[in-house]
Amino acid sequence: xxxxxxxxxxxxxxxxxxxxxxxxxxxxxxxxxxxxxxxxxxxxxxxxxxxxxxxxxxxxxxxxxxxxxxxxxxxxxxxxxxxxxxxxxxxxxxxxxxxxxxxxxxxxxxxxxxx
Amino acid sequence: xxxxxxxxxxxxxxxxxxxxxxxxxxxxxxxxxxxxxxxxxxxxxxxxxxxxxxxxxxxxxxxxxxxxxxxxxxxxxxxxxxxxxxxxxxxxxxxxxxxxxxxxxxxxxxxxxxxxxxxxxxxxxxxxxxxxxxxxxxxxxxxxxxxxxxxxxxxxxxxxxxxxxxxxxxxxxxxxxxxxxxxxxxxxxxxxxxxxxxxxxxxxxxxxxxxxxxxxxxxxxxxxxxxxxxxxxxxxxxxxxxxxxxxxxxxxxxxxxxxxxxxxxxxxxxxxxxxxxxxxxxxxxxxxxxxxxxxxxxxxxxxxxxxxxxxxxxxxxxxxxxxxxxxxxxxxxxxxxxxxxxxxxxxxxxxxxxxxxxxxxxxxxxxxxxxxxxxxxxxxxxxxxxxxxxxxxxxxxxxxxxxxxxxxxxxxxxxxxxxxxxxxxxxxxxxxxxxxxxxxxxxxxxxxxxxxxxxxxxxxxxxxxxxxxxxxxxxxxxxxxxxxxxxxxxxxxxxxxxxxxxxxxxxxxxxxxxxxxxxxxxxxxxxxxxxxxxxxxxxxxxxxxxxxxxxxxxxxxxxxxxxxxxxxxxxxxxxxxxxxxxxxxxxxxxxxxxxxxxxxxxxxxxxxxxxxxxxxxxxxxxxxxxxxxxxxxxxxxxxxxxxxxxxxxxxxxxxxxxxxxxxxxxxxxxxxxxxxxxxxxxxxxxxxxxxxxxxxxxxxxxxxxxxxxxxxxxxxxxxxxxxxxxxxxxxxxxxxxxxxxxxxxxxxxxxxxxxxxxxxxxxxxxxxxxxxxxxxxxxxxxxxxxxxxxxxxxxxxxxxxxxxxxxxxxxxxxxxxxxx
Numbered sequence: 001x002x003x004x005x006x007x008x009x010x011x012x013x014x015x016x017x018x019x020x021x022x023x024x025x026x027x028x029x030x031x032x033x034x035x036x037x038x039x040x041x042x043x044x045x046x047x048x049x050x051x052x053x054x055x056x057x058x059x060x061x062x063x064x065x066x067x068x069x070x071x072x073x074x075x076x077x078x079x080x081x082x083x084x085x086x087x088x089x090x091x092x093x094x095x096x097x098x099x100x101x102x103x104x105x106x107x108x109x110x111x112x113x114x115x
Numbered sequence: 116x117x118x119x120x121x122x123x124x125x126x127x128x129x130x131x132x133x134x135x136x137x138x139x140x141x142x143x144x145x146x147x148x149x150x151x152x153x154x155x156x157x158x159x160x161x162x163x164x165x166x167x168x169x170x171x172x173x174x175x176x177x178x179x180x181x182x183x184x185x186x187x188x189x190x191x192x193x194x195x196x197x198x199x200x201x202x203x204x205x206x207x208x209x210x211x212x213x214x215x216x217x218x219x220x221x222x223x224x225x226x227x228x229x230x231x232x233x234x235x236x237x238x239x240x241x242x243x244x245x246x247x248x249x250x251x252x253x254x255x256x257x258x259x260x261x262x263x264x265x266x267x268x269x270x271x272x273x274x275x276x277x278x279x280x281x282x283x284x285x286x287x288x289x290x291x292x293x294x295x296x297x298x299x300x301x302x303x304x305x306x307x308x309x310x311x312x313x314x315x316x317x318x319x320x321x322x323x324x325x326x327x328x329x330x331x332x333x334x335x336x337x338x339x340x341x342x343x344x345x346x347x348x349x350x351x352x353x354x355x356x357x358x359x360x361x362x363x364x365x366x367x368x369x370x371x372x373x374x375x376x377x378x379x380x381x382x383x384x385x386x387x388x389x390x391x392x393x394x395x396x397x398x399x400x401x402x403x404x405x406x407x408x409x410x411x412x413x414x415x416x417x418x419x420x421x422x423x424x425x426x427x428x429x430x431x432x433x434x435x436x437x438x439x440x441x442x443x444x445x446x447x448x449x450x451x452x453x454x455x456x457x458x459x460x461x462x463x464x465x466x467x468x469x470x471x472x473x474x475x476x477x478x479x480x481x482x483x484x485x486x487x488x489x490x491x492x493x494x495x496x497x498x499x500x501x502x503x504x505x506x507x508x509x510x511x512x513x514x515x516x517x518x519x520x521x522x523x524x525x526x527x528x529x530x531x532x533x534x535x536x537x538x539x540x541x542x543x544x545x546x547x548x549x550x551x552x553x554x555x556x557x558x559x560x561x562x563x564x565x566x567x568x569x570x571x572x573x574x575x576x577x578x579x580x581x582x583x584x585x586x587x588x589x590x591x592x593x594x595x596x597x598x599x600x601x602x603x604x605x606x607x608x609x610x611x612x613x614x615x616x617x618x619x620x621x622x623x624x625x626x627x628x629x630x631x632x633x634x635x636x637x638x639x640x641x642x643x644x645x646x647x648x649x650x651x652x653x654x655x656x657x658x659x660x661x662x663x664x665x666x667x668x669x670x671x672x673x674x675x676x677x678x679x680x681x682x683x684x685x686x687x688x689x690x691x692x693x694x695x696x697x698x699x700x701x702x703x704x705x706x707x708x709x710x711x712x713x714x715x716x717x718x719x720x721x722x723x724x725x726x727x728x729x730x731x732x733x734x735x736x737x738x739x740x741x742x743x744x745x746x747x748x749x750x751x752x753x754x755x756x757x758x759x760x761x762x763x764x765x766x767x768x769x770x771x772x773x774x775x776x777x778x779x780x781x782x783x784x785x786x787x788x789x790x791x792x793x794x795x796x797x798x799x800x801x802x803x804x805x806x807x808x809x810x811x812x813x814x815x816x817x818x819x820x821x822x823x824x825x826x827x828x829x830x831x832x833x834x835x836x837x838x839x840x841x842x843x844x845x846x847x848x849x850x851x852x853x854x855x856x857x858x859x860x861x862x863x864x865x866x867x868x869x870x871x872x873x874x875x876x877x878x879x880x881x882x883x884x885x886x887x888x889x890x891x892x893x894x895x896x897x898x899x900x901x902x903x904x905x906x907x908x909x910x911x912x913x914x915x916x917x918x919x920x921x922x923x924x925x926x927x928x929x930x931x932x933x934x935x
Contacts, residue, residue: 069163
């Protein structure tokens with residue numbers, strides 16, 4: 001239960017923080033730290049909740065934007081980055097980048113309260 | 116708290132964020148800040164425009180006097196309805212910024228020699244070149260002139276305010292894609308940037324002047340007599356803009372030729388420059404325009420056509436627009452970066468431009484007392500040079516400072532401190548009319564407002580640089596053309612070579628008065644046209660510049676076609692603009708084939724000749740004959756001249772293809788046919804032609820193997836993104852044509868805007884350009900016209916009155932500008 005709540009909270013907070021242009025792009029990492037301090041879990045679980053939250057959030061956002069855009073820009077960007085023009089890989093890469101940062105941020109948070 | 120794991124994971128987290136928050140080196144360039152770039156709420160995903168996007172918007176804005184409306188049609192072309200000119204230009208600036216901000220700023224950076232600031236040291240040679248050429252100096256002087264005129268000052272101010280109003284409204288996530296890719300942010304627009312952009316066009320269209328250095332080397336290498344044979348002054352096939360035989364008035368400017376020309380100018384003992392400029396405008400920069408009178412059209416009203424040939428880029432150089440106020444209504448192609456319509460029409464007149472090609476950029480060799488460049492020798496005494504400092508900022512590196520000596524011969528572009536590719540330690544100043552204060556914007560402002568022929572003449576008569584052939588047609592039934600610019604009154608060959616810069620003897624002596632520029636109105640033949648050929652025959656009393664500045668064949672075929680056409684419709688004109696007929700091949704093919712004896716050839720060679728002889732002379736995409744002819748013709752060219760050039764150590768200028776064609780047509784014993792490396796024999800054209808055929812056979816075989824022998828595949832036209840990123844470009848476009856055809860589409864160059872206007876009431880027009888209205892690679896309007904352009908299709912232009920716009924079925928979106 002704690003795990004699912006953590007995931008949802010990190011995702012929600014991160015999305016909300018992202019709406020404020022004054023915050024940097026990595027504001028979600030701060031959200032992950034805060035949530036994992038507030039809801040203590042085992043370190044690996046904290047990591048996973050951050051990881052999954054941002055994987056889902058960034059993945060879903062990118063997926064929705066891309067769908068509406070009919071893959072026009074993602075195909076081009078996947079041609080600039082070494083992804084062979086494959087927009088699915090680009091969405092996965094996007095999700096993975098957010099997930100890794102949030103995972104480690106959440107892990108950091110979990111050690112704050114851990115004895 | 117578990118300190119060690121905490122510290123480790125905190126370090127990993129911040130390290131990750133830091134790495135994703137910086138640009139990492141990747142080959143010669145750098146990656147974007149990946150974390151930011153990939154962030155769906157900040158980075159490039161925010162530029163992925165929904166396919167069904169609505170552009171509708173109400174914009175509350177300070178800076179306009181009255182409320183205004185903009186209607187967008189289904190091609191995203193805006194139709195601006197403002198209550199006054201100032202508001203119209205404000206909105207034009209706003210729209211240019213909304214749809215093309217990155218491009219317009221990037222072009223201004225390029226013109227101002229500031230690319231190193233955003234890209235890094237790799238752009239320093241280009242930046243230095245533009246600074247030393249005096250682009251900023253010229254733009255500053257032009258800005259002064261434009262600011263002195265109240266109309267253009269107000270137009271520029273309003274335009275700049277409009278651009279900045281848009282920039283001010285931008286949030287970080289909305290900034291255009293390329294800023295995120297290169298990691299920088301837009302800065303405020305200024306009137307100087309508009310001036311810089313216009314100088315970029317001057318450079319593109321009159322910048323060939325560095326040829327003077329290569330010309331000088333070439334003259335020194337061959338000697339004056341041989342040089343004259345390699346570079347004849349006029350092509351016999353020339354079909355000038357003003358028909359041959361026209362009588363010109365006596366010149367009002369008498370030009371005095373310096374007395375010692377043979378010893379100091381045509382002499383070849385001086386070994387001059389070995390400079391290779393890092394940026395050279397494309398030699399094919401040119402255009403077609405023509406206007407036919409009502410006597411030759413089906414409607415009985417004139418038709419005007421124009422297609423400027425420039426580098427093909429995405430986002431396009433042009434932005435299509437309609438601007439309507441209570442006093443005028445104009446439509447056409449505008450430059451993102453400047454107010455007004457540049458090529459277009461209004462409800463009374465239409466105008467189109469082609470490049471005049473006149474030489475207005477010359478080099479002088481100066482003598483300085485020492486390398487501080489404070490004193491230079493002029494008319495028998497040391498004269499003080501002013502020093503101009505140009506500071507080039509470089510991303511991640513200390514600034515570069517260029518000290519440029521300013522003299523009566525212009526800025527000293529090349530000096531001992533300028534490490535160009537092959538610096539030779541000499542001082543060359545560049546005298547260029549683009550350095551002089553001038554107000555080109557005034558011409559376009561006035562053309563936009565013109566009602567008739569005399570307004571047109573008034574509009575263009577003050578236009579200076581880059582010189583253009585302004586074609587004109589009006590609903591009154593008039594057609595006209597005039598070559599207009601600030602042209603130097605030169606003695607024959609003045610400025611073809613580097614000139615001595617130690618006294619006033621070789622300075623420019625004056626300018627040709629506008630009324631003596633080549634021009635005609637309502638000629639009896641029923642049409643006017645221009646295609647970058649020499650404007651006049653040799654009876655014109657002023658020197659035009661070296662022949663290699665001018666094209667020959669497009670003008671020839673256009674005039675032939677127009678002479679034969681009657682009852683012309685808009686559709687006929689579409690066909691003419693996209694005509695792939697190769698008149699050069701028509702002229703030289705029989706001459707070349709005459710030298711071939713089929714009995715001497717093997718089967719492969721025979722097959723090759725057969726392809727050439729059976730070819731229909733059209734450079735259509737599926738013609739193999741067109742490719743083989745081109746290979747053959749190039750091969751003949753190299754066979755004729757390469758041996759003469761082989762021993763050259765300095766960069767030289769090569770003869771024009773037209774020179775070879777003309778020589779073949781009149782001279783069966785062309786002196787350069789002999790291969791000077793073979794002492795046992797004197798080769799003739801017959802030998803040349805056979806060798807040429809033999810040399811291309813392996814190339815043809817390779818092309819055939821790769822399925823690239825058809826002309827479209829061989830030419831392989833593409834439209835490059837300005838940053839030359841393939842993923843953002845359009846590649847492998849199946850389009851015919853070539854440099855000597857009316858459809859002047861080469862690999863990355865061609866008709867950048869095609870326009871056909873019939874002067875009926877209301878005016879009817881067709882247009883297309885190889886791009887799209889949006890500069891955003893994430894928009895479907897980024898390249899939405901490209902396929903039509905490739906297929907030679909046009910869009911019927913929507914030229915609407917305000918009350919019609921609201922209800923027109925093709926109008927899709929609507930901006931309301933409300934005064935805040």
